Amino acid sequence: MNKEKKILGISWNVFLLGIVSFLNDMSSEMIAPIVPTYLTDILRVGKVMSGSIMGLIESLSSLFKVLFGYISDRFRERKFFVALGYTLSTISKGALAFTRGWLGFLSLRVLDRVGKGIRTAPRDALIAESSEKGKSGKSFGFHRMMDTLGAVAGPLVAIGLLAWLSKYSTLEAYRRVFLISAIPGLLGVLIVLLLVKDTGKEVKKKIKGISALKSRNLRLFLVVIAIGALGRYSYAFTLWKAEELGYSIVQSLGFYALFNAIYAFAAYPIGVYSDRVSKKSVITAGFGVATLAALTFAYAKDLPMLLLAFVLYGLYMAIEDTIPRAYMADLAKDFEKGTVIGAYHTVFGVFVFPASVIAGWLWQSFSLKYAFLYAALMSFLAMLLMIGVKEEKS
Known part of the structure; x- marks a missing residue:
């Protein structure tokens, strides 16, 4: 590990990357x-297409993570890819203000996810390399x-902005929120460029033939x-559930802020x-918590x-x-942290x-209830399979 000064018991690098993620997620969660x-309401996209678009957006970033994790391992360069990824995401969010149809919307959301795909594995490897052993x-x-x-601050800022922009049409108010959301993202990019240190270059590439990914147990974990x-x-389904129960977009933002507050304050402990x-x-x-969360969403009527x-959903996300x-x-060995984390x-x-x-x-064929019941079934199956994974030591 790179020897660094500490703040709040963690390395300076990890602290700075936390600040960057705070700013970037505020930006993301404002929109x-x-x-x-x-x-669904402005661009008039149907339910199956909406679910598919949200799923595609959630999925695409991960397809790039193992590639750029491997590249950052190969060139021992973490910071460049972290900065590039955050920059692409910041540009894509602000540019949503200029979209006129679902294709332009999808293209920019995909660009945002590509940015996330580029930065995530190198950033997680940088966090791992900047951490004390066993911590x-x-x-x-x-x-x-x-x-x-x-993510807690973002929806609250969005509520304030929507109230401030209430004299505008819904479309114009949303476009202004998209533009303003780029500001904290830009601050995060500057912190990466000016303050974060790259530790990857200091790790020797060795033990080439030995990889954690060759472990059968780890493959079972995957x-x-x-x-x-x-x-x-997608989180969108939880907001659609609130809408189904008669809550407004502003009230839904409150539920979403609650979820993120639980998520945030549970993650560290x-x-x-x-x-x-x-x-x-x-x-x-x-x-197990994921199973309970999905079942509760399925049967929630009050x-x-x-x-x-939303509380259970926050706890589940904080863990997983x-x-x-x-x-x-x-x-993961030192020479492959980006690749192994990227594989996950x-x-x-x-x-x-x-x-x-x-x-x-x-949702479209039956009801939103069945979408959550399906999720509960998959989470329960994952819990049962996880019991069969053997404990491994690094």
Whole structure:
């Protein structure tokens, strides 16, 4: 690990990357809650197509993660790809203000996801390389907390902006929110360029023939991730559920902020806890919580049930978006951290796309309830398979 000064018990690099993720996610989440309504009400896209577009957007970034994780390993260059990825995402969000149809919308959202695909594995490798041995859960938990605090701030800023822009038409208000969302993203890019240090160059490329990916047990873990991803519905479905129960877009933003608050404040302690106990057991529990969350969304008919569903959804995301990355980082050798973490993201991304397509089809053919029941089934299956994964040590 690169010797660095620390702040709040974590390396300066991890702290800065947390700030960057806070700003970028604030930018993303300023627009994320209005995107489903923009897609269905403004651009008039149907349910199956909407589910497919949201799933494609969620999936595409992951298809690039193993490629750019490998490239960052090969050239020992993390920072360049992190900065490039954040830059593309920032441009794409601001440019949404100029879209006139679903194809332009999709193109820019794909560009945003490509940016995420470029930066994620190199960034996670940089976090792993900047962490103390045995403390990866703490570092990834802090990063996920900061990322998700941005997701808490984003919808709240969006609520304020929509109130401020209420004199405009819905279309014009949304376009102005898209433009303003680029500002925190740009600040994040500047922090990466000016302050974050690249540690990858200092890691010797050695032990070439030995890879964590050759482990049968780790391959089984990736199968579990694939099954879990098939039950990973887009956040848009939770907002469509709130809309189905009669809540307005502003009220839905409040639910979404609650989800992200739970997500944010649970991620760090869960990460720290996973360093002390078995990461495998925490991941297994996460799929159990995912099952309960989906079932609660499926049967929610009043405010208390809907609030519980968003709380469970936040806990599930705090676990499954944090601990598997730390688990993979612990098992990867120094020369392949970007590749191994990228493999996890890519497997997840390949299978998360059909998840939203299937959920969209179930919604249109039957009801939104069946989309959530399908997700619950996949999460429960992933939990059962995860029990069969053997504990591994890095």
